[in-house]
Amino acid sequence: MQTLKLKHLVAIRWFHWINFPLLFIMIWSGILIYWAYPIYRVGSFRFFPAWVYSTLHIDHRLANGMALHFVFMWLFVINGILYVGYTLISGEWKMLVPRSLDTFRDAWYVVLHDLHLRGDPPVQGKYNAAQQISYTAIIVMGVGSVLSGLAIYKPAQLAWLTMLFGGYRGARLVHFALTMGYLLFFVVHVVQVVLAGWNNFRSMVIGWEVSDETGRSGLKVEDSLVHE
Amino acid sequence: MNNRHREIRLPEQEVKRELRRRTRRDFLIGGVAAAGAIGGYEWITGARREDDVPWPQRRVLEFNRKVAQSYLSDSHLMPSYSLNQVEYLKPNGDIGVDTPLDLNHWQLQVSTDNSRAVNLSLDDVKSLPKTEMVTRFCCIEGWSVIAHWGGARFADFTNKFLPPGVKLPNYVYMATPGEDYYVGLDMKSAMHPQTLLAYEQNGKPLEDVHGAPLRLAIPVKYGIKNIKRIGLIQYTNTKPGDYWAEEGYDWFAGL
Numbered sequence: 001m002q003t004l005k006l007k008h009l010v011a012i013r014w015f016h017w018i019n020f021p022l023l024f025i026m027i028w029s030g031i032l033i034y035w036a037y038p039i040y041r042v043g044s045f046r047f048f049p050a051w052v053y054s055t056l057h058i059d060h061r062l063a064n065g066m067a068l069h070f071v072f073m074w075l076f077v078i079n080g081i082l083y084v085g086y087t088l089i090s091g092e093w094k095m096l097v098p099r100s101l102d103t104f105r106d107a108w109y110v111v112l113h114d115l116h117l118r119g120d121p122p123v124q125g126k127y128n129a130a131q132q133i134s135y136t137a138i139i140v141m142g143v144g145s146v147l148s149g150l151a152i153y154k155p156a157q158l159a160w161l162t163m164l165f166g167g168y169r170g171a172r173l174v175h176f177a178l179t180m181g182y183l184l185f186f187v188v189h190v191v192q193v194v195l196a197g198w199n200n201f202r203s204m205v206i207g208w209e210v211s212d213e214t215g216r217s218g219l220k221v222e223d224s225l226v227h228e
Numbered sequence: 229m230n231n232r233h234r235e236i237r238l239p240e241q242e243v244k245r246e247l248r249r250r251t252r253r254d255f256l257i258g259g260v261a262a263a264g265a266i267g268g269y270e271w272i273t274g275a276r277r278e279d280d281v282p283w284p285q286r287r288v289l290e291f292n293r294k295v296a297q298s299y300l301s302d303s304h305l306m307p308s309y310s311l312n313q314v315e316y317l318k319p320n321g322d323i324g325v326d327t328p329l330d331l332n333h334w335q336l337q338v339s340t341d342n343s344r345a346v347n348l349s350l351d352d353v354k355s356l357p358k359t360e361m362v363t364r365f366c367c368i369e370g371w372s373v374i375a376h377w378g379g380a381r382f383a384d385f386t387n388k389f390l391p392p393g394v395k396l397p398n399y400v401y402m403a404t405p406g407e408d409y410y411v412g413l414d415m416k417s418a419m420h421p422q423t424l425l426a427y428e429q430n431g432k433p434l435e436d437v438h439g440a441p442l443r444l445a446i447p448v449k450y451g452i453k454n455i456k457r458i459g460l461i462q463y464t465n466t467k468p469g470d471y472w473a474e475e476g477y478d479w480f481a482g483l
Contacts, residue, residue, distance in 0.1 A: 002243040006234040017258070021265060037370030062369065063476035067281050070478070071272065071288040154296065155366065156448045156483045157304045167307075168364060168372050206254040210243060211235075 005211040007126075007203040012092065015083035016204065022076045023182060025068060030179055031058055032065025040176055047180070073149070080142050095126045096135050103129045114192075138185055141178050148175040280476035293480035297414055300482065302421050306447035309362045314430065315373040317365060319437035323471070324404030325457045329436050334405065336442065340463040343391045350441050353425055356380035356388060361422060361445070366483055368450040368472075377445040378428030383419045390463060401468035402444060405459030411444070412468030413453065417482055422447050425458070450481045 008016075031048075035058050040047045053059045087093040098104070106129030112118035114130075122129060151162040151171035165171035193201055203209035238246065275282040281289070336353065339345035358378060365375040390396070400418045403410035417423065426445040427434055434440040439456025446454055452472045462468070473479040 001237055002240050004236040004238065004243055004246060017261075021269075025269075033370070036368075039371075063280070063472075066368075066478065067285045067289060067476065068273075070292055071285045074288070154483055155364070156306045157296065157300055159305065159307055163307070168366065172370065202251060205258055206247075206250045208247065208250055210247065 003211045004208050006207055007209050008207050009090065009092065010207060011086050011090075012083070013204060013207060015079060015086065018079050019076075019083070022072060022079060025072045026076050027179055027182060029065040029068035029072065030175075032061040033069060034176065035059055035065075036062040040173070047176070070153075077146055080139075080146070084139060096132060098129070098132045098136060103132055105129075107133050114195075134185065134189075138182075141181055141185075145175060145178045148172075148178065151175075279474045279479075289478050289480070293414075293478070293482070296480060296482050297416060300416055300420070300448070302419075304448070305422060306363045306483070309364075309374045311362060311376060313374050314362060314376045317373050317375050317429075317438070320367060320369075320451065321409075321456075322437070324406065324409030324455075325436065325439060329440055329457065331441060334441060334457075334459065336461065337459060338389055338461045338463075340391060340394050340397065341465055343394065346389070348389065350427065352389075353380050353385065353427065353442060356384045359424055360428075361424065361447075363422060363445075363447040365445075365447065365454070366450055368452050368477065368481065375445070376430050377424055377426040378431065379424040379426035379442075379445065381421065382423040382425055382444075382446075383421065385425055386419065386463075394463070397463045397465045399464050399466070399468050401460075401462040401464055402455050402458050403460040403462075404455070404457050407460065409455060409471050410460075410469060411453045411455045412470040412473070412479065413446070413449070414480065414482075417446065417448050420446070420448050448483050450483065452477065453481055 034047075035053055038047060087096060106122040106124075109118055109122045110124075110128050110130040113121040127135065147161060148165050148171045150158055151165045152168060152175060155162040155168050155171075162168055162171055165174050193204075199209050236243075236246070272284050273282055275284050277283070278286045334350075336348040336350075337345045338348060357380065359381050360376070360378045362374060362376045364372050366372040386396070396415060396419075398415055400413050400415060401410065402413070424445040425442055426439075427442050429435070429438055434443060439458075442458050443456045444454050444458060453470075467479075470479055472481070
């Protein structure tokens with residue numbers, strides 16, 4: 001006998017896969033806009049090296065980028081609000097949001113475990129501590145992007161909001177830094193998904209997974225079933 | 229049973245079959261959805277262009293304008309700064325001001341949809357109460373500087389020079405003397421208390437590159453609307469043309 005387990009609710013899966021191209025379009029159009037005044041650098045690394053702009057044909061498309069950005073912002077925000085609302089109403093947030101300070105210690109253990117520097121991973125629920133922190137942080141970042149975006153979109157009408165971000169230039173920096181954060185998140189996320197394997201990835205599409213395979217947690221399903 | 233904890237326990241062969249069935253079905257649905265999304269994106273980005281923007285995007289930009297324009301009020305102000313915070317403003321566009329200014333022949337032509345144009349002098353504008361402001365000038369490229377302007381409020385100008393009996397129209401159009409550069413403004417933004425017909429910058433008469441003798445300083449709009457060397461002001465109920473809006477930018481360009 002084997003067990004099929006519903007891992008991801010259908011609504012969550014849709015929100016996730018709808019968000020993926022929307023966030024991509026927001027980042028892409030954002031870079032088209034950023035090209036017109038690309039001032040940020042870390043040390044001697046420039047965002048972005050000239051070859052990035054030329055290879056991807058990003059140059060001289062400010063108007064194009066602004067139009068896309070201010071069209072797709074609506075869909076991005078609506079999808080985000082629906083996702084957060086749904087996790088709250090369904091109770092799914094309880095599995096996603098860190099519930100105690102121990103989460104941060106456990107998240108560190110998860111990282112060490114993933115880097116093969118520590119043996120056993122800490123006991124976890126549906127999401128491990130590192131996932132809880134990541135998936136909660138990404139929502140906080142999303143809220144930050146929307147607010148800092150509004151602050152640079154309407155600095156006269158929403159002057160109070162712009163002030164909260166340390167002014168017009170501060171808001172633009174926050175908006176950009178968060179975007180770089182998404183790119184970092186994306187890289188780590190994709191690597192983790194690849195390492196977790198097909199059964200895990202498929203469950204984000206079909207919802208179900210075979211749960212007698214050893215999950216990333218290292219728990220045998222037989223063990224976890226005892227508690228259910 | 230709570231949906232979240234749903235489990236099906238089946239013999240191994242049936243689990244395989246059930247998984248295969250669900251995988252086939254949901255990847256098919258996902259594929260159709262992805263194809264639909266790509267089709268939608270192609271339509272949104274490839275539709276017939278209106279002023280160099282595909283019309284579905286133009287519609288959304290106009291919707292955004294309605295939202296912003298109805299929310300905008302005279303109490304929404306760009307923050308003011310002190311004089312010692314003023315920064316260098318680089319001249320960033322010379323369309324319409326690339327020929328030397330001939331002040332002897334410059335005049336300000338003002339008209340409405342139904343009235344004959346009148347010609348005003350710089351002294352006519354200077355006869356209005358002078359307002360100074362130190363506000364952020366935001367370029368649509370992303371940079372911004374704190375600038376110091378002096379001039380007459382456009383609202384005061386309108387109250388004095390709009391022919392009596394004419395109801396305030398919905399828009400105003402401003403252009404350089406040869407109409408090489410031109411902007412369209414919604415009346416609410418034009419009548420905003422921080423909108424100046426500026427003839428001074430940093431306490432001195434405007435330099436040619438900054439739009440002498442008279443330019444618009446409108447902090448609630450991007451720099452592209454802060455037209456230099458104004459030669460023509462038209463009050464109108466027809467949405468006016470706008471140089472950069474015709475090049476694919478948002479017509480409203482409001483902050």
